[in-house]
Amino acid sequence: MAQMVLSGDEAVAQAALDAGLAGAFAYPGTPSTEIMEYLQEHIGSAHQVTSSGASAETGGTLRVAQWCANEKTAYESALGASFAGRRAMVSMKHVGLNVAMDPFTNSALVRINGGLVVVVADDPGMHSSQDEQDSRVLADFARVPCFEPADQQEAYDMTMLAFDYSEQHEVPVMIRLTTRLAHARAMVHTAPPIAIPNRGKMTDRFSWILMPAFARGRWNVLLDKQAVFRSDAEAASHLELCSKKLGVITCGLGLVYYKENENEWAAVHDGERPSHLHIGQYPMGTEKIRQLADHVERLLVIEEGYPYIERDIRGIFGAPVPVAGKMSGELPLAGELNADSVRAALGLSPRDIALKPSIDLPARPPQFCQGCPHADSFTALKKALEGEAEFFAASDIGCYTLSALPPWNAVESCVDMGASVGMARGAAAVGQKRAIGLIGDSTFYHSGMTNLIDAVRHSTPMTLIILDNGATGMTGAQPTIGTTSQLPHLLEGLGVEKDHIHVLEAHKRAHEQNVEVIRKELAYEGVSVIVMVRECLEWLKKVRVS
Amino acid sequence: MTCDIILCGVGGQGGLSVSVVIARAAMAAGLNVKQSEIHGMSQRGGEVVAHLRIADGAIYSPTIPRGRADIILAFEPLEALRYLSWLSAERGTVISAITPIRNIASYPDIEMVLGELRKLPRMRLVDADSIARQAGNVRSANLVLVGAAADLLPVPPEAIEKEIAGLFARKGEAVVQANLKAFDLGRKARG
Numbered sequence: 001m002a003q004m005v006l007s008g009d010e011a012v013a014q015a016a017l018d019a020g021l022a023g024a025f026a027y028p029g030t031p032s033t034e035i036m037e038y039l040q041e042h043i044g045s046a047h048q049v050t051s052s053g054a055s056a057e058t059g060g061t062l063r064v065a066q067w068c069a070n071e072k073t074a075y076e077s078a079l080g081a082s083f084a085g086r087r088a089m090v091s092m093k094h095v096g097l098n099v100a101m102d103p104f105t106n107s108a109l110v111r112i113n114g115g116l117v118v119v120v121a122d123d124p125g126m127h128s129s130q131d132e133q134d135s136r137v138l139a140d141f142a143r144v145p146c147f148e149p150a151d152q153q154e155a156y157d158m159t160m161l162a163f164d165y166s167e168q169h170e171v172p173v174m175i176r177l178t179t180r181l182a183h184a185r186a187m188v189h190t191a192p193p194i195a196i197p198n199r200g201k202m203t204d205r206f207s208w209i210l211m212p213a214f215a216r217g218r219w220n221v222l223l224d225k226q227a228v229f230r231s232d233a234e235a236a237s238h239l240e241l242c243s244k245k246l247g248v249i250t251c252g253l254g255l256v257y258y259k260e261n262e263n264e265w266a267a268v269h270d271g272e273r274p275s276h277l278h279i280g281q282y283p284m285g286t287e288k289i290r291q292l293a294d295h296v297e298r299l300l301v302i303e304e305g306y307p308y309i310e311r312d313i314r315g316i317f318g319a320p321v322p323v324a325g326k327m328s329g330e331l332p333l334a335g336e337l338n339a340d341s342v343r344a345a346l347g348l349s350p351r352d353i354a355l356k357p358s359i360d361l362p363a364r365p366p367q368f369c370q371g372c373p374h375a376d377s378f379t380a381l382k383k384a385l386e387g388e389a390e391f392f393a394a395s396d397i398g399c400y401t402l403s404a405l406p407p408w409n410a411v412e413s414c415v416d417m418g419a420s421v422g423m424a425r426g427a428a429a430v431g432q433k434r435a436i437g438l439i440g441d442s443t444f445y446h447s448g449m450t451n452l453i454d455a456v457r458h459s460t461p462m463t464l465i466i467l468d469n470g471a472t473g474m475t476g477a478q479p480t481i482g483t484t485s486q487l488p489h490l491l492e493g494l495g496v497e498k499d500h501i502h503v504l505e506a507h508k509r510a511h512e513q514n515v516e517v518i519r520k521e522l523a524y525e526g527v528s529v530i531v532m533v534r535e536c537l538e539w540l541k542k543v544r545v546s
Numbered sequence: 547m548t549c550d551i552i553l554c555g556v557g558g559q560g561g562l563s564v565s566v567v568i569a570r571a572a573m574a575a576g577l578n579v580k581q582s583e584i585h586g587m588s589q590r591g592g593e594v595v596a597h598l599r600i601a602d603g604a605i606y607s608p609t610i611p612r613g614r615a616d617i618i619l620a621f622e623p624l625e626a627l628r629y630l631s632w633l634s635a636e637r638g639t640v641i642s643a644i645t646p647i648r649n650i651a652s653y654p655d656i657e658m659v660l661g662e663l664r665k666l667p668r669m670r671l672v673d674a675d676s677i678a679r680q681a682g683n684v685r686s687a688n689l690v691l692v693g694a695a696a697d698l699l700p701v702p703p704e705a706i707e708k709e710i711a712g713l714f715a716r717k718g719e720a721v722v723q724a725n726l727k728a729f730d731l732g733r734k735a736r737g
Contacts, residue, residue, distance in 0.1 A: 005573065127584050184582035184608035187573070259606040339611040351613035354635030357627040357662045362652040364624075366557060366592035399590065406651070474590075 006188045008155045008181035009034035012091070012119055015159035017042055018193040020058075022086030022114070024065040025074035027446065028475035029093030030128035031182040032121035036091060037478070039065035047546050049479045059195030069481045070417070070446040071096035075103040075118070082114040083208060085199035087163050091119040094135050099417065099447070104172070105142040109218040111207035112170045113199055115163035118144075121177040124305050125336035128474070130397070130414070132334070134305035136282055139174045143222050145229045146174040146282040150255040152186040154280065160191065165232075167199070169225055178304045180336065181253055226283060234285025238278045239292060246274040247296035247321075248346075249289070249309060254302035257342040265346050274300075274346075279309060289313060293321050300345060301325035304337050365405055373506035373534035374400045377467055378408050380511055380532075381436075384518035391434035391522070392427050396420035396448070398440040399473040399536075411438060418447025421464055425455045428462040434522045435461070441468040441487065442480040449494065452527070456495035461525045465518070467506065468531050471539035484533055491529050500528035507534055547577075548601040549700045550610040552629045555594055555621030556647045562596040564688040567713055571705040572600045582608040591649055593625055600700055617698055619691055621674075622647050623659045630666075639668040641695045641736075643687060645675045670694050670736050677731045683721065686728035693732020703733065 006014060013035045016024065026036040040051035043065045052064040068074035071092040081088035090100070097104060097120050104118065120138075123129040139146035147162055149155040155177065162173040206214050246265075250258050255278050266273045277292045293299060298321050301310040307326035313319050314327065324330040330345040331337065344350065368375045378400075385391055395401050395411035396419060403410040413423055420437035421444075428435035439448045444466050455462055468484055471477045482490065491501050500521060504514050514532070521528035553565050562583055569579045583596040597609045615633050620626030620642035633640065642663055646656045663669050672694045674687035681690070689710065696703045707726055714722045 005569070005579070179584070180582060180608045183584060184580060185569070186580045186605070186608075187578065253608070256606040256608065259604075260611065338609055339607040343611070351611060352635060353613045353631045355630040355633050355638075355666065357630055359627075359654055359658055359662055361624065361628055362650055362654070364556065364591075364593040364650050366590035367649065369558065369590060402590065 002190050004188050004190055005185050006152055006156070007034060007183055007185045008149070008152050008177050009121070009183070010038045011152045011155040011188050012159045012175060012177070013038035013042070014188070014190060015156040016089050016117065016163075018191055019115075019160050019163040020087050020194045020196040021089055022061065022063055022196050023078060023081035023088045024091070025068050025077040025088070026091045027068055027071050027074055027096060028472045028478045029096045029121075030475050031123055031177070031179045032091050032093045032096070032119065033475045033478065034182070035119060036065060036067065047479065047542055049481060057193055061196040061198070063196060067478055067481060071100040072103060075100040075107070078116055079103060079107055082112050082116040083202045084114065085201055086114040087197060088114055089117045089119060092121070093129065094120055094122040094133050095129060095131065095416070096120070097135055097138055101138070104138070106210055107172050108142045108144045108222055109210055109215060111202065111204055111218075112166055112172055113202045114197075115166035116172040117159060117162045117166060117175060118172050119159075119175045119177065121179070121182045122305055123179050125179065127179055130416070132305070134308060135174065135176050136308050137306060139176070139282060143226065144172050144174055145169070145233070146176055148176045148252045148280055148282070149181065150250075150252055150278070150280065151181070152184070152188050155181065156188050156190060158280070169228065171222070171225060176252070178253055178336070230283050230285050233279070233281035233283060234287055236281045237285060237288055239288040240276045241292070241295050242275045243269060243272040244275070244296055245269065247277065247292040247299045248274045249277045249279065249292070249299060249301045250303070251279045251309060252304045254304055254337060254342070257337050257339050258302050260339040261343045261346050261348060264348055268348070284309065284312075293319060296321060298322040298324065300330065302331065302337065302342055302345065307333070367402055367405070368399065369537050371537055372399070373469055373532070373536070374403065374467055376508050376511070376534070377465070377506045377532040378403045378410050379508075380514035381465065381518060382408070382410060383511075383515045384522065388434060388522075391436065392424060392432050393436045393438060394420040394423040394427070396437070396439040396443045398443055398467075400438060400440060400467050417443055418451055421448045421451035421455070424462045424464070425451060425460045428460045429458065435463070436522070437462065437464045439464065439466055440473070441466055441470065441482065441484075442472040445480065445482045449490075452494055452496070452529070455527045459526055462527060463518070463521045463524070464527070464529045466529060466531045468533045469536035469539070471536040473536045473538055477536055477539040477542050487531055496527055496529050500524060500526065501531070502529070503531045503533060505534060506532035547700055548599070549617070550615045551598040551600070551617045551619060552610060552615045552632050553596045553598060553619045553621075554625040554629050556625065556649065557591050557594045559621050559647070559688070562594060564692050565596050565598045567689075567692065567706060567709045568699060568701070569598060569600075570709045570712070571701040574705055574709070575701050577602055577700065578605050580605045580608050593628060595629060617641065617695055619695055621688055621691065623656070623663060624653065627659065627662055639670065639698060640666055641670045641672065641691055643674040643691060644671050645673070672732065672735055674732070677735055678728050681724050681728035681731050683724035683728065686725045689725050689728040690732035690735065693729040694736040696729070696733050697736070703729075
């Protein structure tokens, strides 16, 4: 047993290595990115699209950690590795699971062979995301077990367990992280690594062929497993009956925010602590919740994300005792929890916050790095649009979305990965003039290409600007799955006319020419694509350091 | 014993990496540590903050409750003000660099910002940039600030020096020496 200081992300990655992981697949997304980065660093080659190696530690067996085009492709690769009999992990941020929903929900029906662990990092508070959806709901939707660690040690232990559980019950297992767990570091005790297991290729092929006749049988198999999942979750939950005044139910980080305040609650309640149930596994059991409710006058549910447990407890016909939580307003429905909001929900008086500045503090929003190629691209675009009354500039998800803010005030939408292309196309299809999609190279490979095929097939008059910086910048610069030299060929292959594919340098020195090309293509009544090329500075820095 | 530290600055200052130096030194001394930061969008030239909690017992919340921080270590003065509500009014100390990073149009008059900081019962304003330059590397301004906070940290300065040497060893002896000197000059500059 060794001791290491690890973030929640790193603890998951280290556990996967120690559990005999053979294949890891991911697309970058805050706050999950560091899982793959850690794996690559330990497998051998950091900052690459692929990292692979075989060592004495792995029993001489090949182990790979690969960035993929998107979360769906990553998920399907992990599924293939499981079919082949090896332990596999796919990691993503919460909205990445939306992209991978098709393989995710269907993989619940197949007979998982090598352990398959799906790590999803939620971002309550939207530190770096466009929504704060709760992945526990999606695990429930797919009917797969979900483990929710409360600290870094549990992130490690639960990931180890998840591989075994997945193989034992032949089902994918989700690990749900949240930002403050994923990105906080603490001491973790690790177990000795095992050699990479090989269960051999799946021989029961009908358990993997989800044609209706077979899928019906598999769906019943999955439904039959639910009772076991529930009783295992019940056994894993931890109940302590103390005070009769209050029963606290926690899950995930709710536990540590509660613990932060527990002693003070006891201090004002004759030294008695609240009764407490901690839930770390779903679908959750119900018996201990009943026991707790029988024992106390009222309940408080502290959970990060949606009021998921709370809603179940309330049901339609109501709980036998009053329930406080997010639905009743004791805890905020939006944003992340913290020790202060949980303190208030526990009815403790607020801490004295005596110090505050007497001047207004301006916010300091994120902005482009000094010398960022995107800045030069947007300078050219703004110039090209000067005097144009009618246009629609649709953005995508990446650093370039920052052009929505001053001084650029350039783009008008940002919804999901690839939406810039589809939205510009749809708007143009119904008559919008000068419809422009602005997308990074990484996002284009992720989800932009298919939209472009629609535009080509329907000859939609639109201009796509691909900001090709060779990296996924916003997540701390990871390599893009495609290369700059291959992009024009790909565009041609998708059916964009060669005369309307331009590769420009995203640099001040090419400004005049860039403005001219953008202007010309905005006037063209068909599909045009302008690729603005210059490497991400963060990426260059990272590669240089390594 | 608990020591809760807010480290704050502007994305790209690289300041938050020094929290690792303090955290490692604390762990080497057998203390528990929790360290929380935010990656991603908020890093790009915007406000950034890390929470570092050190204790000889269990540490629960990854972030510091408001009104509880012992130290705000600010790599930029306006950012020091942003987190004042986290500082303990009874015992908290602000240690802040004085050089503004004016990457926003509405940056207030710097004298007003520093004036706000001077009003605090316990504060140390440090010309970290000049001292770092004197130490031979302007990029070591963050360690000047760690030096200025050294007497408030629950670990001996030698333990921090050891971690500085370890962290920068990869970059060569000159960088190690400049950073050690920055830390040392920071210790002398507090006041």
